[in-house]
Ligand code: G
């Protein structure tokens with residue numbers, strides 16, 4: 001069992017890293033930015049997935065310091081990239097329970113010098129259920145400052161189309177489960193096509209996640225998807241390994 005003490009130590013002893021996965025323009029392949037993904041290498045147990053330690057951090061009250069650490073790291077790194085590259089940072093619903101979230105994020109932008117329009121926040125549908133008025137207020141403060149908001153894992157939670165009307169999303173990310181099935185399952189393809197059409201009519205950009213093959217990319221290009229992400233374009237990597245990606249077609 002993962003221990004709270006280990007995670008506290010990880011934060012204090014810099015066992016955490018942030019890796020970056022490219023986000024690319026679907027049609028032209030240009031890299032438009034990177035998603036920040038936290039990584040933990042436990043000194044004894046080795047690599048531990050955020051799928052395990054993010055929920056632990058939420059339970060034991062470490063999600064705020066952990067989230068703040070990731071945000072500061074990601075914005076510091078992104079400030080060194082060409083100014084047409086954005087960074088996307090995942091936020092857990094638990095972070096929105098703290099009244100100061102927007103203020104803290106804006107303080108990190110100020111401190112690191114990253115322009116607000118180069119930061120994108122990835123939130124999931126589960127966030128929108130709990131206390132939508134409060135979440136909306138926080139997102140609006142950030143949005144007014146110029147930060148972009150992206151709806152992650154779209155289609156897997158309790159999707160409601162009214163969310164798209166009510167919340168100020170700039171992007172929808174179609175969950176990778178639909179992309180992985182798109183060639184085998186006609187319904188997955190139909191859902192992808194419908195989300196792309198919905199995005200076009202609402203002027204919300206659509207990203208397809210989990211693109212692993214050239215044939216998937218081809219289909220998404222035929223459907224005029226806006227953006228793609230996945231192992232085909234690049235796996236999450238350490239910032240030291242981004243060099244080539246940062247100079248491609250910038
Ligand atoms: O990168 P990987 O597939 O291991 O990520 C697994 C899950 O962990 C994904 O759902 C991703 O959104 C989430 N995750 C990765 N980094 C962060 C982070 O910094 N904060 C939060 N809240 N979730 C993250």
Ligand code: G
Nearest residue numbers: 037090152153210211212229230231232236
């Ligand atoms: O929930 P979220 O979309 O934030 O999750 C991002 C996670 O998806 C990361 O942990 C990343 O490692 C994983 N991922 C990214 N691209 C691919 C892909 O092409 N295939 C698979 N199987 N996982 C991917």
Ligand code: MN
Nearest residue numbers: 035090122152
């Ligand atoms: Mn994400």
Ligand code: NA
Nearest residue numbers: 152153173209
């Ligand atoms: Na996702």
